[in-house]
Amino acid sequence: MVRPQADQGVGTPASFVAKSFSLEAVGGGEVLHISALGLYRAFINGQRVGNDLLTPGWTAYDARLSYQSYPVSHLLRAGENRIEIWLADGWLRSQMMWGGSPIFNTWGDRIAAIAELRAAPGSETTLLVTDESWESGELPVRKSGIYFGEVFDARIVPKVAAGTEALPFDTAILVPHETTPPRELAPLPVVRSWTDADGRTVYDFGQNAGGNVAITVTGAAGAKVSVEHGEVLDKDGQFYNGNYRTAAARIEYILSGNGKEHYRPYFTFQGYRYVRVTIEGDARLTDIVSVPISSVTEVKASFTSANPLVDRLFLNTLWSQRANFIEVPTDCPQRDERLGWTGDAQVFAGTACYLADAQSFFRKWVRDLVVDQREDGAVPHVCPDPTRLNPKDYPGFFGSTGWGDAIWMVPWQMYLHYGDTAILAETLPAMVKWVDFVWSISDGPIVSPPRAWGARGFSFGDWLQPGGPSAKPLPTIGDDAAATLYLYIAATHVAEIARISGDVATAERLTGMAAQVKEAFGREFITPSGRLAYDDQTSYALAFLHDLIPEDKREAAKGYFRNAIKRTDGRIGTGFIGTPALLPALVKIGEVGLAAEMFLQEEVPGWLYQVKMGATTIWERWDAIQPDGTIYNPQMNSYNHYAYGAVCQWLLEAVAGFRPDANDPGFANVVFEPVIVPELSPVKAHHDSPKGRIAAEWTADGEAVRYAFTVPEAGKGCLVLNAAYRDAMLDGRPVSGTVDGIAPGAHVLTFNYSAPVRHKKDGPSINARTP
Structure with a gap:
């Protein structure tokens, strides 16, 4: 690993290492x-x-x-x-984290390269290696950073x-790249542009995305083109990027004056429309195009x-995944976070896993998650975790239920979608450490997380x-019930x-631990009448979905669940952990009509x-505008946060009606169970x-469904048939209940179905369109 002696540290001009060599053939x-x-x-x-792009990628670099x-x-x-070999700060040492406590030099303060040229794959014949005989110098990239952007002076010749x-x-920490590195997608052209009062031109590419702009310019040496990035326009239709916080998110290109000049950033990316x-x-x-x-x-x-x-919502989710699946599954691609x-x-x-082949992508990330897990089993809030080696400004940045559960949930989804038993076995010890950590927060089956940030077992709820x-204010689930x-x-x-x-x-x-928790949950959080303690949508959704409500209280709890929705006028009352459970839980308890109303309002x-409101990706907040x-x-x-896009799993598994079978995963057996809306x-x-x-496709014509x-x-x-589906015929034969062993190929199911009565309320119906 050789460091360019031309390098002056974080935030200074990028450097190169180079070597001339001779080959006989x-x-x-x-x-x-x-x-x-x-x-x-x-x-x-x-x-x-x-x-x-952005090689060698982003991992827990010390391991x-x-x-x-x-x-x-x-x-x-x-x-x-x-x-x-051109080198720049990247995730290694440019700013990580936000606000008044940014972290620089997170995993090291020296950029460097390691390389070897071999005669053939697997060959022991080495033609060239990095060593101290290599040279170095500065690059036209005068400054770069993940959050900052890039300054490029084309007048400078390396x-x-x-x-x-x-x-x-x-070298033992070196691993072959485990997934597809970031690559360019098809460029997006400008759909409209205008000039503001200060003479600056604003370009709209029509789609919020993660990537870079590519520009072509002509002009005199020393002239400068500056590009700022933004996701939305403000109330008055003006360019806006106040939500980027301390991320400069800009590029500057200084012309060489040599005819037509093309530029797109080398060592950064932005989130923008x-x-x-x-x-x-x-x-x-x-x-100018967006790439x-x-x-x-x-x-x-x-x-x-x-x-x-609905169709645009699905597409928005796809775009949010693309923009946030750049090396790791980030929350957002634009502000001083991208974690x-x-x-x-x-x-x-x-x-x-439905929208893309994410198996290798998640495998690589889960391995980093295991590295970042703390000794007591706590899983960090983010991975790769900048705070593990720099805990001073972010003490205790780990251990939240619902967040640390990624250590088992992500491998579990890989198992369901790809039949990946290897990742289960590989990460099982880390999963068990996590479960034991959560139990240890309050030393028992009822978990009572502390409220203070950084305290052991703090939960985002x-x-x-x-x-x-x-x-x-509407009732919200307590941290103790959620945990x-x-x-x-x-x-x-x-x-x-x-x-x-x-x-x-x-x-x-x-299994014994789960039984204790279930019994304690019923004693602590379910009243004799069947009402849950916090009486909110998330509590009912998670409890019903995971069978935590005793049979003798289920009917009463269903009524309380419906009332929790009525109190919000049929609108969503859930956050990050409750939202993915909301519609599946309503379908599970037979409230298909109510699920449809909530989704369609x-x-x-x-x-x-x-x-x-014009979104082209999924927002972080329900009320972002x-x-x-x-x-x-x-x-x-x-304005580019994929979490609430998890509803697309419900669209595919319930509305379209297909899902993997946990007993025969990887879609070796596909369960078809359509929910008709x-x-x-x-x-x-x-x-x-x-x-x-x-x-899968279906049409509903009155009561007849194909x-x-x-x-x-x-x-x-x-094929799993709802009891409400009458006169069902599969490929012309009468069927009922569950039909197993359906052969590969195309099949047609027909049945009659009475749509559920919509819940009434004063004023327009819940799913009425706004004119």
Whole structure:
């Protein structure tokens, strides 16, 4: 690992290391293995190596550093060759975290590169290695940072100015890159532009995305083009990025004056839909496009219906996943955060596995999560965790129920979607440590998290749950109920994972623990009348979904659940952990009509409200923009946060009606169980699973429903019929109940169905469209 002696530290000009070398001949199989501390981009004989972005990626750098391997014979020649490796701060040492306590030099204060050129894959013949004979110098990249952006001075030609220094480095932490590095997606053209009162041009690309703009300019040497990024316009239609907080999120390009000049940033990315361009000096912008980037580049699912707002919601979720699946599953791609929040990832993991092939992406991230787990089993709020090596300003940044549960939930979803038993076995010890940690917070089955940030076992609870009008706030779930619920959910699932992994003793112990928690939950949080202690939507949704309500109290609890929804006028009263459970729980208790009303209502808080307000990605907050266009408090307001997009899992598994079978995972057996929402007819969806394409579509004509579905070629199907579906015929044969062993291929189910009566309220119906 060699450090460029030209480097002056974080926030200073980027540097390169380089070496000239000679080859007698090019064999045709040469491969370059390469990694770096910081970010790198490599060139051989002036041509770029590979097309990956932001390499070597983002991991828990002190324990795991990825390296990439590239075939490079097409770049080499017999005789003299030259390799240059450009280096920049990246996640290693540019700003991490936010506000008044940013962290710099998080995983180290020195950028460096390590590389070797081999004659062929697996060959022991080494043609070139990094060592202290390499040279170094400064780059045209004058400053770069993940949050900052990039300044590029095209007048500067890289030249050797110093040598290199070998750093102490343990090569045992090097791992082959475990997933697809970020790549460019199809560029987005400008859909409209205008000039503001100060002469700056604002460009709208029509889609919020994570990536970079690419510009083409002409003009005189020294002229400058500055680009600022923003997600939304303010109430008056003006460019706005106050929600970026301390992230400058800008690029500056200084012209060389050599004809037509093309530029896109090398070592950063931004989250944006709009850019504001300022030109200083003699320069003219001749072209600008938005270039989205992502680690998940192939779309694996679709959903369409009769409601264009619903279809756009699905697309918004896809775009939010793309923008936030850049190396790690981040919360947002724009402000001074962009962190791998564990709570967001665990609620979205199932949806993520439908929309993209996320198996290797999550495997890599979960391995970092295990590294970042604390000795007592606490799981960090974010991963990779900048606070683990820098705890001073963020003490106790770990241990929240609902967030740390990513340690088991993400592998569990990988098991369901890909049949990945290896990741279960690999992470089971970490899962068990987490469950035992949660139990230890209060030394028993009822978990009572402390309120203070940084205290052991602090919980975010049902994060960003809407509170309703200030005159009479809506009830919200208490941290103790939320934490106890999640302890039960975790103990139950990790017990099952232990069984699958062959650890019978652990399975039995955690099953016993879950039984204790369930009994204690009923005693502590369920009244004799069947009302839950906090009487809120999240409590009922999670308790019903995970069978925590005793049979003799279920009917009464259903009534209380309905009342909790009535108190919100049929609007959502859940936050990050309650929202994914809300609609599945209502369907489970037979309230399909109420689930449909809540989903389809278009006022705030609601999924379709943000679509009506022009969203092209999922918002962090239900009320991120008020109905009059007012921007919510910019101190925590992202317009590209995928968590609430987890509802798309319900659209596919319930409305389209297909899901994996936990007893035969990886879609080896596909369960088909459609939930009919007549307002959405016709519905059509698909998912390209590991076993092949799954497809489903249905139409409702009065009481007659036609459901066509496709079992993948390498799997089998199981049809589950609701008792309310009458006169059911599968491929022309009468059926009822559950039909197993359905062969691969296309099938048609027909039945009659009476749509549930909608719940009435004063004024317009809950799902009425706003004119």
